Amino acid sequence: MLFIDFHVHMGELGGIWAEIHGKIEHSPEIWIKRMNKIGIDKAVVFPFVSGLLTHEDFKNANNYILQAIKKYPEKLIGFCTITPMHGKWALTELQRCVENGIKGIKLYPPGHGFYPIDGAFMDPIMEFVAKNDLIILTHSDFNTKICTPFHVVNLAERFPEVTIVMAHFGEDPDVCHWVPDIVKKVKNIVLDTSCTPDIPESIFSRPINIIGPERIVFGSDAPTLSPEVNLKKLEVAEEIYNIPKEVKKKILGENAARILHL
Amino acid sequence: MIDDMLVIDAHCHASPAPTAGILKTGWGGLYQCTIEELLKRMDKNGVDMAVILPSGNKVFPEDVKILNDWCAKIAKKYSKRLIGFCIINPLHGDFSIKEIERCANLGLKGIGEITPIHHVPIDSPIFDPIVERAQELNMPITIHSDFNCPWNTPERFARLAKKYPKCKLIMAHMGMSPDLIHYVPDIVKDVPNVFLDSSATPELPESVFTRPVRELGKNRVILGSDWPTLSIECELAKIKVAEEYGPVHGWGYKPLTKEEKRHILGLNMAKILKIEI
Numbered sequence: 245m246l247f248i249d250f251h252v253h254m255g256e257l258g259g260i261w262a263e264i265h266g267k268i269e270h271s272p273e274i275w276i277k278r279m280n281k282i283g284i285d286k287a288v289v290f291p292f293v294s295g296l297l298t299h300e301d302f303k304n305a306n307n308y309i310l311q312a313i314k315k316y317p318e319k320l321i322g323f324c325t326i327t328p329m330h331g332k333w334a335l336t337e338l339q340r341c342v343e344n345g346i347k348g349i350k351l352y353p354p355g356h357g358f359y360p361i362d363g364a365f366m367d368p369i370m371e372f373v374a375k376n377d378l379i380i381l382t383h384s385d386f387n388t389k390i391c392t393p394f395h396v397v398n399l400a401e402r403f404p405e406v407t408i409v410m411a412h413f414g415e416d417p418d419v420c421h422w423v424p425d426i427v428k429k430v431k432n433i434v435l436d437t438s439c440t441p442d443i444p445e446s447i448f449s450r451p452i453n454i455i456g457p458e459r460i461v462f463g464s465d466a467p468t469l470s471p472e473v474n475l476k477k478l479e480v481a482e483e484i485y486n487i488p489k490e491v492k493k494k495i496l497g498e499n500a501a502r503i504l505h506l
Numbered sequence: 507m508i509d510d511m512l513v514i515d516a517h518c519h520a521s522p523a524p525t526a527g528i529l530k531t532g533w534g535g536l537y538q539c540t541i542e543e544l545l546k547r548m549d550k551n552g553v554d555m556a557v558i559l560p561s562g563n564k565v566f567p568e569d570v571k572i573l574n575d576w577c578a579k580i581a582k583k584y585s586k587r588l589i590g591f592c593i594i595n596p597l598h599g600d601f602s603i604k605e606i607e608r609c610a611n612l613g614l615k616g617i618g619e620i621t622p623i624h625h626v627p628i629d630s631p632i633f634d635p636i637v638e639r640a641q642e643l644n645m646p647i648t649i650h651s652d653f654n655c656p657w658n659t660p661e662r663f664a665r666l667a668k669k670y671p672k673c674k675l676i677m678a679h680m681g682m683s684p685d686l687i688h689y690v691p692d693i694v695k696d697v698p699n700v701f702l703d704s705s706a707t708p709e710l711p712e713s714v715f716t717r718p719v720r721e722l723g724k725n726r727v728i729l730g731s732d733w734p735t736l737s738i739e740c741e742l743a744k745i746k747v748a749e750e751y752g753p754v755h756g757w758g759y760k761p762l763t764k765e766e767k768r769h770i771l772g773l774n775m776a777k778i779l780k781i782e783i
Binding site: 267268354385386387388412415416417418439441442443444445465468469470472473474476477479480 | 652653654679682683684685706708709710711712713732735736737739740741743744746747758
């Protein structure tokens with residue numbers, strides 16, 4: 245079964261964060277070792293950027309990804325990270341990354357300027373994305389007022405030709421159950437199961453019944469979060485809440501392969 | 507048993523009427539289960555004992571009594587596997603105090619789960635008499651915690667714990683937030699009567715298990731699943747990952763040791779519940 249992890253951070257977490265939390269480097273070699281152990285064939289990888297840092301910081305972080313995908317093109321698919329808070333520079337950086345092989349953008353509104361993801365300043369980025377056939381992968385959180393699933397729906401409705409992969413189901417265990425209903429009519433939104441509550445029924449089984457089996461992709465949010473635990477969630481959903489094998493194949497890799505044009 | 511270690515799931519919900527009314531599908535329309543199904547799933551996963559936190563209507567005192575009577579009954583019936591907690595509604599004033607005493611006499615070992623549905627901040631004076639009585643009766647209290655629910659935050663929890671240092675307070679869900687869970691050990695560092703229950707925590711093995719154990723000591727983290735909605739399988743998988751992966755994956759801590767795992771899996775909850783092993 246083709247297994248693609250749609251949500252993996254890669255790079256160095258440094259600067260002031262390293263002073264407090266310790267230095268982390270999640271290198272391609274470390275990740276590929278874990279991939280092989282678990283049986284993951286490919287992964288979408290994008291940087292760590294721990295705050296609304298400078299242009300230089302974002303560029304260095306993106307460079308790490310560009311180098312990783314050059315070294316391991318058969319295993320890693322690269323997304324870059326930019327923020328509309330960097331204005332025009334964000335677009336030049338995006339252009340540079342596209343020329344070097346990235347297939348999409350990872351957006352992290354809470355950490356990269358606390359900006360509303362459906363704000364008008366997203367339009368130039370979204371137009372570029374549409375023109376260059378890129379994918380948007382965005383964080384979502386019911387409790388961080390600027391990128392709830394409702395905000396993501398607003399953005400997706402404005403740009404129906406862009407595939408928007410929404411990670412985390414809004415992150416909240418009390419309300420994640422209704423995310424499929426929220427995104428049902430907005431066909432260009434795909435749900436990424438990374439950093440979701442450990443509720444197998446709400447994350448895997450129920451969404452299939454509401455939005456169909458083609459709009460969900462497996463994500464782990466490695467290295468901080470665990471692909472092993474997310475996989476176990478899927479196994480429990482299979483066993484107790486019934487997921488047919490055909491559907492499991494789509495969630496684990498076929499949907500991702502289609503979205504990424506692999 | 508897992509790896510020859512006693513396993514106690516500190517956080518399971520069950521109800522006398524899993525097919526009645528709103529409980530037919532439970533919160534979010536999710537599947538509810540019977541005690542027999544719980545026991546089967548416990549067997550499958552190596553869980554020796556489970557704490558039952560009764561679920562159901564708590565609006566009227568009569569409803570509360572029904573739930574507690576039922577819980578006492580099944581805890582007695584499956585005394586080797588299940589430990590019963592009683593439920594109260596803090597808005598019932600004096601009735602709640604009497605109910606706690608009545609339930610202690612019925613053999614129920616603690617109180618919980620206190621959830622946000624009452625709209626009462628957990629460090630408010632409304633809770634004080636209840637916590638005071640629980641402290642006197644030596645009954646631990648399991649309270650839902652959520653950084654994003656203003657009346658049940660870990661910060662309020664710490665405030666409550668400081669007021670009643672002899673009452674064992676179990677912080678279910680460790681604040682629930684994937685972004686803020688990392689800071690929970692700092693919040694509860696000075697209140698050793700607060701225990702961290704891993705149910706409904708994010709998939710962050712290092713922040714759920716390793717970091718709290720290293721920062722607070724191995725006596726303060728307990729395994730919980732929030733059965734049936736959430737998954738004991740995922741909790742156990744988190745522990746497995748914490749045992750396997752070390753510094754490269756986050757905070758720089760070495761992997762979880764066997765002794766730490768033993769405490770998390772069952773030793774800590776056994777001590778809280780005064781269970782002889």
